[in-house]
Amino acid sequence: KQEVTQIPAALSVPEGENLVLNCSFTDSAIYNLQWFRQDPGKGLTSLLLIQSSQREQTSGRLNASLDKSSGRSTLYIAASQPGDSATYLCAVRGNTGFQKLVFGTGTRLLVSP
Amino acid sequence: GAGVSQSPRYKVAKRGQDVALRCDPISGHVSLFWYQQALGQGPEFLTYFQNEAQLDKSGLPSDRFFAERPEGSVSTLKIQRTQQEDSAVYLCASSLIAGGPLDTQYFGPGTRLTVL
Numbered sequence: 001k002q003e004v005t006q007i008p009a010a011l012s013v014p015e016g017e018n019l020v021l022n023c024s025f026t027d028s029a030i031y032n033l034q035w036f037r038q039d040p041g042k043g044l045t046s047l048l049l050i051q052s053s054q055r056e057q058t059s060g061r062l063n064a065s066l067d068k069s070s071g072r073s074t075l076y077i078a079a080s081q082p083g084d085s086a087t088y089l090c091a092v093r094g095n096t097g098f099q100k101l102v103f104g105t106g107t108r109l110l111v112s113p
Numbered sequence: 114g115a116g117v118s119q120s121p122r123y124k125v126a127k128r129g130q131d132v133a134l135r136c137d138p139i140s141g142h143v144s145l146f147w148y149q150q151a152l153g154q155g156p157e158f159l160t161y162f163q164n165e166a167q168l169d170k171s172g173l174p175s176d177r178f179f180a181e182r183p184e185g186s187v188s189t190l191k192i193q194r195t196q197q198e199d200s201a202v203y204l205c206a207s208s209l210i211a212g213g214p215l216d217t218q219y220f221g222p223g224t225r226l227t228v229l
Contacts, residue, residue, distance in 0.1 A: 004155070034217070043117070043204060043220035044156070089155055098169050099144060099208065099216060103155030 002027045006090055006104035013080055014112055021075040021107045023090030028068050034101070035064050035075050036089040044089065048075070052095075080111045115139070117221035119205050125227045126195045134190045134224045138207030145188050146218060147180055148204040156204055162188060195228045202226070 003026045013019055023033070032051050036044040048057045048064040050073070056065040063076040077084060087108045091101040118137045126132050138145050144163055148156035149172075159178065161169040164185035173180070177195075182188040192199055202225050206218040 006155075036220075041222070043222045044206075045220075046217050049217060091155075098161050098163075099218070100146065100158040100161055100169065100172070101148075101156075101218065103148075103157070105153070105155045 002030075002092060002094060002102045004090060004092055004102050004104035006088075006107050008107060009105065010108040010110075012110045012112065015080060015082060017080050017111075018076070018078050019080055019109075021077070021088050021090075021109070023073040023075070023104055025071045025073075025090075025092050025102075027094070028071050029095045030068060031093045031095050033064075033066055033073050034091045034093075035062075035073075036091060038087045038089055038106070047088075077109075080109075082111050082113050085109055085111050117205055117207055117219050119203075119221040119224050121224060122222065123225050123227075125229065127229055128196060130195050131191065131193045132195055132226065134192075134203050134226070136188045136190070136205030136207075136221060138186065138188070138205070139209075139219055140186075142207035142209050142219075143185075144208040144210070144216070144218075145182055146206040146208075147188070147190050148206065149174075150202040150204055150223070152201070159190070159203075192226075195226075197228050200226055200228045 035047045050066045061078040087106045089106045090104045147159040150156040158172040162182040177193045202223040204223045205221045
């Protein structure tokens with residue numbers, strides 16, 4: 001059974017810092033990996049999707065990497081801003097079965113001005 | 114266009130009551146998912162529909178949980194005889210096609226269920 005772990009559970013940084021969020025998964029037979037953002041009282045917003053054959057994806061100040069063989073992904077946020085404060089969730093989709101996502105427990109990020 | 118919508122946004126139920134949660138997916142989306150998110154946890158898969166067919170219900174925690182999508186559009190998650198452990202946010206997601214490599218799931222805002 002796929003298990004996804006995210007470290008740290010919470011992170012507080014001053015504005016402007018670069019930061020890294022970590023995600024690890026136990027079964028390397030994945031189809032893709034996604035990073036989501038969740039704001040309080042709102043649904044999930046997809047930030048980046050990395051196919052199993054890819055090593056990284058970039059969108060603006062965000063960069064996500066994937067090392068499938070070691071079961072790890074990182075989300076790098078450059079020059080953090082208070083508006084980045086949210087919970088970040090990592091999710092993997094397996095190679096078999098249908099499209100269900102297996103989520104980590106998330107990293108709660110607070111960026112202070 | 115409109116995103117995924119869910120109603121009600123908040124629901125308070127007394128233990129033992131039945132509840133029904135509604136999901137309106139993005140128009141034309143083939144796939145529809147339900148997830149349950151307990152406080153401080155990541156979402157956990159409940160069930161999956163492709164059009165009107167329920168292809169995976171392996172995540173439903175008990176036979177008190179029932180989901181349907183009779184016309185391949187709107188879906189309803191029903192919980193019978195609610196219990197306190199059912200308290201969670203129920204998220205609905207839809208995706209355009211079934212199984213494509215770039216098939217992103219779009220999530221609704223969720224229904225927060227509190228069982229007293």
